[in-house]
Amino acid sequence: MIKNSGKMLLALASVAVVAGCASPVKLDKPVEVEKKDVQTTTTTTADTGKSTVATTDQSSKLNAPITLDRVIYFDFDSYAVKDEFRPIVEAHANLLKQNSSAKEVAEGHTDERGGSEYNLALGQKRAEAVVQQMKVLGVGDSQLEAVSYGKERPAVDGHDESAWAKNRRVELRSK
Amino acid sequence: MWPRRQALRALGASLALPALTPAFAQFRVEIKGTGATQIPIALGRFRDEDRQPQSISAIVRADLERSGVFRIVDAPAPADENGLPDYNTLRARGADAVVAGSASRLADGRIDVRFRLWDVVKGADQGGQSEPSLPVDLRLAAHHVSDQIYQKLTGERGIFSTRIAYVTKAPGKFTLRITDADGENIQPALIDNEPIISPSWSPDGSELAYVTFHDKKAKVVIRNVRQGSIREVASFRGSNSAPSFSPDGRTLAVTLSKDGGSHVYLMDRSGANVRRFTDSTGIDTEAKFSPDGASVYFVSDRGGGPQIYRQPVAGGAAQRVTFSGAYNISPALSPDGKLLAYISRGSGFKVMVMNLATGDAQAISDTNDDESPSFAPNSRYIIYATKANGRDVLMTSLTDGKGKATLIESGLDIREPVWGPYGR
Numbered sequence: 001m002i003k004n005s006g007k008m009l010l011a012l013a014s015v016a017v018v019a020g021c022a023s024p025v026k027l028d029k030p031v032e033v034e035k036k037d038v039q040t041t042t043t044t045t046a047d048t049g050k051s052t053v054a055t056t057d058q059s060s061k062l063n064a065p066i067t068l069d070r071v072i073y074f075d076f077d078s079y080a081v082k083d084e085f086r087p088i089v090e091a092h093a094n095l096l097k098q099n100s101s102a103k104e105v106a107e108g109h110t111d112e113r114g115g116s117e118y119n120l121a122l123g124q125k126r127a128e129a130v131v132q133q134m135k136v137l138g139v140g141d142s143q144l145e146a147v148s149y150g151k152e153r154p155a156v157d158g159h160d161e162s163a164w165a166k167n168r169r170v171e172l173r174s175k
Numbered sequence: 176m177w178p179r180r181q182a183l184r185a186l187g188a189s190l191a192l193p194a195l196t197p198a199f200a201q202f203r204v205e206i207k208g209t210g211a212t213q214i215p216i217a218l219g220r221f222r223d224e225d226r227q228p229q230s231i232s233a234i235v236r237a238d239l240e241r242s243g244v245f246r247i248v249d250a251p252a253p254a255d256e257n258g259l260p261d262y263n264t265l266r267a268r269g270a271d272a273v274v275a276g277s278a279s280r281l282a283d284g285r286i287d288v289r290f291r292l293w294d295v296v297k298g299a300d301q302g303g304q305s306e307p308s309l310p311v312d313l314r315l316a317a318h319h320v321s322d323q324i325y326q327k328l329t330g331e332r333g334i335f336s337t338r339i340a341y342v343t344k345a346p347g348k349f350t351l352r353i354t355d356a357d358g359e360n361i362q363p364a365l366i367d368n369e370p371i372i373s374p375s376w377s378p379d380g381s382e383l384a385y386v387t388f389h390d391k392k393a394k395v396v397i398r399n400v401r402q403g404s405i406r407e408v409a410s411f412r413g414s415n416s417a418p419s420f421s422p423d424g425r426t427l428a429v430t431l432s433k434d435g436g437s438h439v440y441l442m443d444r445s446g447a448n449v450r451r452f453t454d455s456t457g458i459d460t461e462a463k464f465s466p467d468g469a470s471v472y473f474v475s476d477r478g479g480g481p482q483i484y485r486q487p488v489a490g491g492a493a494q495r496v497t498f499s500g501a502y503n504i505s506p507a508l509s510p511d512g513k514l515l516a517y518i519s520r521g522s523g524f525k526v527m528v529m530n531l532a533t534g535d536a537q538a539i540s541d542t543n544d545d546e547s548p549s550f551a552p553n554s555r556y557i558i559y560a561t562k563a564n565g566r567d568v569l570m571t572s573l574t575d576g577k578g579k580a581t582l583i584e585s586g587l588d589i590r591e592p593v594w595g596p597y598g599r
Binding site for chain 1: 372
């Protein structure tokens, strides 16, 4: 499908805040002290709808058809790449082997159940399983990075097994 | 001294709280429970507070009621901190204590928040304080008044002036927010369209470490809360997550996958001097220092499913801490070192509290989607994220599960609460 390398532009706007701080003092000896304040820093990103769909960069980097399947689904509580997804792993491995300057990220995801940090580690484990398979197929270590979003980026909204099954996945993205 | 204080202490953590109607704010604490022994206290309006942007006495009143420790009595208070209580009338109305104060504008534009507390039973002045405040800090000054009253009457430090960090999720928009402990004065610290997870306060409350996905992968960042400046402390290959400060603030525990797998590492607060801490072939994550700094608690699946382990910082083997249930995650240590809170998966996900001296643990929630428990700095309350009536909420509870209160925000997912330290 579509590979997205569009980098978000981040504009940091700092708002200066007059700060002092104060601690309470006894009534009989008032002391002037400084005061604390929370400063709000707003992170403004580029318009999401326009900036996030940048496909040409990615496909040209990979020299691959943009319709290449890139999502591998996993069973509950499993990190094993099922046979039916083996062709996807092999296709991406072949592309990387053909172009040693190309790089891919394996991005692990989990369903929504459980804690965010443990799920981040589970997604990492899935991503590393895919990366390991690609390395066995001959892809160079420097061409691959395994990362995880845990449960933070579900592909499908929903709170049942059909949604969860679509969210337990590794997405291969060009880097 | 205070006749009810002994009774209060004997009551311990088993205080049950009276109903408190949510009032003016969208984000509001609701207290559920039934009444028990509480200190009856009279509280007057503060002189000149009507001229200021915040009603000091209303904030103090709400703090005291929400704590579950006080009952507000309708009885006359002095006009301000320099007045004299009408002890006979106060006693006749059943008040054990009375508070009066003022909020006067100073020549430099600040507002001097003053109060005094009297022991009605003994007929004695218990002292007071003065806090000249910028108008923007009036709520904080009021919370300081509440903290003083709470401490003088219970012997424990109050947590009214502390803050809580948490994350909200709207479609395509994640916001790291900081609220006063009463659920008011919510301020966004960071807005991003990539996820933000695992905020963690520095021990002095000046900084928040958290995980940002802004660069399309998990990195650990430390943010100065007041200035908004950011330091990236862990951006190694793979995922960087689960930051947690040591009690002295010098060391950060993080989870890194740079060497394959997910393992706990320790680093200086600058991000330098990274050294691997846990050693297993499985997942190790969610490290939290014990309050004495001598141990690190963390989650590991080295025995099969995720369980909580404890490992000495100075070196030594990890010891398993949780044995009941197949899935125990998200450890949090009470600042007094006596309790371990965590999430256990059974029929649902529930907050558990373990007495570390005995190893006994009990579920303290009546919900099934609990996440991210965190203790208040006085070790009396726990905050956690959960779902109630189909909506995401932040819930506070006494450590035995009584006195539940809900911090509600409609329309947004709310997650990852973490209670800040004393000292503001």
